[in-house]
Amino acid sequence: MTGDFRFDAKRLTVSTGTQVRWTNESEVGHTVTAYDGQIPSEAAYFASGEFDSEKAARNNVSGGLIASGEAYEHTFEVTGTYEYVCIPHESSGMTGTVVVK
Amino acid sequence: MGTGRADSEDHSHGGSSHGNFGAAGEYSDLDFDPHEFLYQFNTGRGEQENVPQDTYEENGRTVREFTFQAIDTTVTIAPGIEFPAWAYNGQVPGPTIRAVEGDLIRVKFENLGRHAHTIHPHLRNLNPEMDGIPQNGPGVLNTGESFTYEWIAQPMGVHFYHCHSLPLKEHIHRGLYGAIIIDPDPERVAENPEEYCNFHRSQITDELRADLVAEAKTRNHESPENDEVNEMVMVMNGFDTNFDGDNEVYAANTRAFAYGVGDTDGRGNWKAGETKRPIQIDRNQRQRVYLVNAIEFDAINSFHTHSQFFDYYDHGTTLTSTLQTVDTVMQCQAQRGIIELDYSNHDPGLYMFHAHQSEFAELGWMSFFEVV
Ligand SMILES: [Cu+2]
């Protein structure tokens, strides 16, 4: 997460079992929130703030914020494509993709 | 996607091409439901999950406290069409706030979005620091900044709130607006009836006073008389999807044709859709619409009912109507009012209502009541 409201890298390809770590290098809070229905069906839902659905994450934006300098980690066990978003900056284009091979 | 065009490609078969306008298909994004939004009044009792709120007594006043967060979010405005919005608590229109006159409305506002925002209320606000403009109080709030606005709930009526950052046009049309409803206090109406009608105190008869108090009770959500009225909020809005300074999609409550029909053959037959369906109303119940115009770029908006006339209360700040027996009202931006409808003499069935700018109607602001 960088100062210009985007995920770096926007698209990341990893192998199964990889732990991905998002570090907030900007001055403002961001979230990492998986889109319901846009992750492999067998994969566990993931979101900063440990919500179990996108709706729960959207109902508590503050609870998912990663503060400046902090990080969020998630380990990807299932192959496929995962789409995720920073809830407060969605329409500013702050979305990302993880591809697990 | 065919917003505003005839659905049929074959013009030789009359009926459908001339009788069937509207967006093709149903809405698949169910995060926002305009049918639910009609009836979502946040009074501090936790009516909406995405609006943290509380109500309590403080210094002899009822406080209604809400947490508002501005975010950059994507909203669906027609089937398959998304709009990059800026929104209070992720929804457009923003959450409806409801209080009783004299209450304190406390809004803990945090801006999480990328751009600087405020909340400016159209209320009689005695403290300039609380006006939510760049030149006063905390000014604009940058990303991550917070401020707690406090507004006395006055006057009675249906009011408007919106972001007042510059450029104002953009901050409003992106979606930072909503309705504030201030219910009358019937005891205060009994004591100061002249403030609620167009008569001088010397002209107030006991009968008029009793009528005003009775009407006030129907408007006060804490009175049992209010339960008899079916109340709906409609915020008329539009969306400039290509950022050319003109709206491409119009609606009452954001989603084009959401109160339309799912399907029609243009020969008098129709079907309700999952997400596009008329507002069902009980003909024996009084119907009240809190109408607010948030439209940007177009000078006016309007509300027109088919086969029906209504009484209108401009700004909702009186308990006697300001227009009687009309079927069309117009509003400039930020204007609002209360519409009182009575369908008890109408046969059950479909009754259209829409903006009477045909362009707006064909691009989404076209709706129906299904009287049952
Ligand atoms: Cu972000």
Ligand SMILES: [Cu+2]
């Ligand atoms: Cu703004």
